[in-house]
Amino acid sequence: MTSTNRKIDHLRRQIPGFACEPGCHDCCGPVTASSEEMACLPHKSVAEHDAALAHWNCVHLGPNGCEAYEQRPLICRLFGTTASLPCPRGRGPETPTAPEVEKQVHQLIASTRQVLV
Ligand code: SF4
Ligand code: SF4
Secondary structure: OOHHHHHHHHHHHHOOOOOOOOOOOOOOOOOEEEHHHHOOOOOOOHHHHHHHHHOOOOOOEEOOEEOOHHHOOHHHHHOOOEOOEOOOOOOOOOOOOOHHHHHHHHHHHHHOOEEEO
């Protein structure tokens, strides 16, 4: 495991989960991730990427929500858990992500080459 993988793993565990509104995927759309996170996501063809982008969707969004939920990128995990990335439906964990963790997620994003998921 590389040090970036270890950091990702560490940060993932510090972002609290919460229950979304059933059936909602309003905050899903094209997102970016590091190559380390991409390596964990299911492979999608160029045609699948193009079809998703044509509708401004994320390629992993299926009829029942995220099809890569367990391996979703840090930015997807962070969404709804901090004041700066609020859920438009008012959902979120009881205890938000700690500011220091949020800062570290943004630092990791800024320090890794990001590619479109
Ligand atoms: S975080 Fe909010 S907007 Fe995003 S899927 Fe969950 S309920 Fe919907
Ligand atoms: S990876 Fe999953 S949670 Fe993230 S934007 Fe795509 S469908 Fe939504």
